[in-house]
Amino acid sequence: MTPDRDRLARTLIELVKIRSVNPFDETTKEGFREQEMSDDLLSRFRTLGMETGWRQVAPGRPNVWGRLKGTDDGPTIMLAAHMDTVGMEGYEAAFDAELKDGRIKGRGSCDMKAAFACYLEVVRMLRENDITLPGDLIIAGIVDEEHLLTGSAEMGKNGPSADFGIIGEPSKLAICPTHKGQLCAKIFTSGVATHSSRPEKGVNAVEHMGAVIQHLSGLNAELQERGPSHPLCGTGRFSMNVVRGGTFASGIPDQCEMEVDRRFLPGEDIDDILDDYRARLAELSKTIPDFQAEVIGPTLLARALDVPLTSPLVEAISGAAKATLKTDPEITAFPGGTDAPNLGFPCVICGPGDLAQAHSTDEYVELEEMVQATEIYLRTVLSLNGFKSAEVNGFFSQVFV
Numbered sequence: 001m002t003p004d005r006d007r008l009a010r011t012l013i014e015l016v017k018i019r020s021v022n023p024f025d026e027t028t029k030e031g032f033r034e035q036e037m038s039d040d041l042l043s044r045f046r047t048l049g050m051e052t053g054w055r056q057v058a059p060g061r062p063n064v065w066g067r068l069k070g071t072d073d074g075p076t077i078m079l080a081a082h083m084d085t086v087g088m089e090g091y092e093a094a095f096d097a098e099l100k101d102g103r104i105k106g107r108g109s110c111d112m113k114a115a116f117a118c119y120l121e122v123v124r125m126l127r128e129n130d131i132t133l134p135g136d137l138i139i140a141g142i143v144d145e146e147h148l149l150t151g152s153a154e155m156g157k158n159g160p161s162a163d164f165g166i167i168g169e170p171s172k173l174a175i176c177p178t179h180k181g182q183l184c185a186k187i188f189t190s191g192v193a194t195h196s197s198r199p200e201k202g203v204n205a206v207e208h209m210g211a212v213i214q215h216l217s218g219l220n221a222e223l224q225e226r227g228p229s230h231p232l233c234g235t236g237r238f239s240m241n242v243v244r245g246g247t248f249a250s251g252i253p254d255q256c257e258m259e260v261d262r263r264f265l266p267g268e269d270i271d272d273i274l275d276d277y278r279a280r281l282a283e284l285s286k287t288i289p290d291f292q293a294e295v296i297g298p299t300l301l302a303r304a305l306d307v308p309l310t311s312p313l314v315e316a317i318s319g320a321a322k323a324t325l326k327t328d329p330e331i332t333a334f335p336g337g338t339d340a341p342n343l344g345f346p347c348v349i350c351g352p353g354d355l356a357q358a359h360s361t362d363e364y365v366e367l368e369e370m371v372q373a374t375e376i377y378l379r380t381v382l383s384l385n386g387f388k389s390a391e392v393n394g395f396f397s398q399v400f401v
């Protein structure tokens, strides 16, 4: 048996053609089609005999789910993915998905509509081979992962919930039970505006921000010198990425703001990070006359993920990946943030495609990796539901269609 390659390719091509671009800070309107993606998934869930549900997170932006009811008391497992994609600026033919040279191209192909095609194939294989699970199996479609993670925050609060989850973000099928969190904050400097013919009469907020930048410029290196304090995530990271200040060239500016980004380790305290910024600014106020600065944050907070390697989920998916790939799977930290920590139960990241292609203007996923991902997901689901590995191997060697 193998998963149905043609069906996987066809499903993904259809999903990529739905332009479910995240509206980011704009209001939802034509062109941002998370709603259409939700409707499409709901109808696919119904075709597979799943119970369905949905709930608006914001107008035109519903989370959706399909539930394949179990027969007994097994664990509930969620296969989750985000429905939104980043934009397509500079990406010609972003939605003209096609299968070529074993790859399916297009915006959202690896990040992360391929996962939906694999999840749907898992359910189809279970149904068509008359395999009943003791536990429920849920496929969840989540809005707004690419911006503020409001979709997963809503689902974590209002359900559905599960005992275990898999999120098929592109990891090249590596198993990622952990990732860093992201904390964005703003630093403001304020001064006194005056005419630039007499700068000494004012206090230049932009120049003070220059001093802040210099003062914080060693922080990233400092974090790395501290050494890894998490076995898989390594060290934290810091970067200064947006500066806004001043309005015209002949006026001394009284306001300047900077957006800073901190990638933090599981276990690091958010307040400690913000307090550390404040302490560093306080040092500057001792040496620069009239220096005034404040820190506002978090302006964006994505929590860190840390599922223990001894979790039954990690053990099950590791075994499933080994059986599928015929080699020991890579177990590592996922480089970016995900919906996983918001969902409120143990989730592992493992999916087809490479993060290097996600968000690029040459996004694609290898069909072969989708086939492998489908097998890994199905084996994991069966194993967590108590099927013995000999039985599962038996399914894969003969029974499945």
Ligand SMILES: [Zn+2]
Residues within 6 Å of the ligand: 082, 111, 112, 145, 169, 170
């Ligand atoms: Zn993604």
